[in-house]
Amino acid sequence: MKQKYTTNAINLKSYDFGEADKIVMMYSKEKGLIKCIAKSSKKPNGKLCGRMDTFVANNLLLTKGKSMDIVSQAEILNSFFRIRQNTEKMFYSMYCVETIKNFGEENDENSNTVYDLLYSVLSKISDSKTIVEIILATIRFQLKIINVFGYAPEFKTCNICKEKIGNNYSKFSFENGGLICINHILKYEKTYKIHPKIKDFLITMQQSDFYIETYYDKLADIKVSKICFDMLKSYLEYCSPKKFNSIKVLETI
Ligand SMILES: [Zn+2]
Structure with a gap:
């Protein structure tokens, strides 16, 4: 049988x-x-x-x-049917699915957690009322999924000298896996300048659940959330074992 x-x-x-x-x-x-x-x-x-x-x-x-x-x-x-009723929901959901296709493995030892994260983000995107809600859900997903796959960015201390970042400006260095002090010079790498409030926002998104409304969920606007999404998207592409394809197609629609 x-x-x-x-x-x-x-x-x-x-x-x-x-x-x-x-x-x-x-x-x-x-x-x-x-x-x-x-x-x-x-x-x-x-x-x-x-x-x-x-x-x-x-x-x-x-x-x-x-x-x-x-x-x-x-x-x-x-069926997350509301995703199909909105092109922005489609775009961000496709992005999450693409991330799982690229990082996921057969017989993945973290399959339980990965499945739950994908289910949660699709559910939250499907139920979102605004574009900011959609992007914030995706940012939470980016930060949590990259943690499961072993590339969690460190935002609290400098990844070079280990000093606390505190209320200072810093830089996001992909090569160093998170923030570094603003005064460290990197020769070949493009870095993103990070305002201390953006650092706090990223830490909150990294730690909070999809359905918990934080101070930043009320405060974040479309500009800030899009900048953070794009930066994390580049970081995930940097860490990914495979190339992201369908997103590039979607971006041109
Ligand atoms: Zn440093």
């Missing part, structure tokens, strides 16, 4: 496979990145119809296959 197992998983990407089937890349709570065959999922009346779309979180029953496992059943946990 073929071995079956269940897991919760979020769809990251799918490819057409033959007339009626799809191959779906997912991030699962138990096994990290997985690729499965979803038979008849392209048929409008098939039992998997709509369940294999990008961003949808399912509870799956999978059957072990020779090269790829087969989706036997899928029960929707959350």
Whole structure:
């Protein structure tokens, strides 16, 4: 008898496979990145119809296959349907999914945490009322996910001399993995000048949960949040084992 197992998983990407089937890349709570065959999922009346779309979180029953496992059943946990109603929600959600595709691994030992972070950010983006809320959720995701993958930026002390940054201006150095004193000279690297309030904002985003409203959630405006998102996006690209592709396409739309 073929071995079956269940897991919760979020769809990251799918490819057409033959007339009626799809191959779906997912991030699962138990096994990290997985690729499965979803038979008849392209048929409008098939039992998997709509369940294999990008961003949808399912509870799956999978059957072990020779090269790829087969989706036997899928029960929707959350379709995050509001993401599809708004291009900005789509953009930031695609970015989060792309991050998981690049950093995630098969049989990831942190799969539980990674799955929960992806689920939380998609949920928060889906429910957001404003663009700032969407970006703040994505910033929290960037900082938390990079921590799981071992590149958490240090914002409290200088990464060169270990002095406290305190209320001084500093620089974000990717090579040094966080902030450094403003007076350290780096020869070849582009750095970002950081106001002490931005440093405090980043520390708060790093530490607070998606659904807890902090002082900065009320204070942050679109300009500040976009600058921080772009800076962290560059940092994640710097740390990533793979190239970010689809975001560049999205940015041109
Ligand atoms: Zn220093």
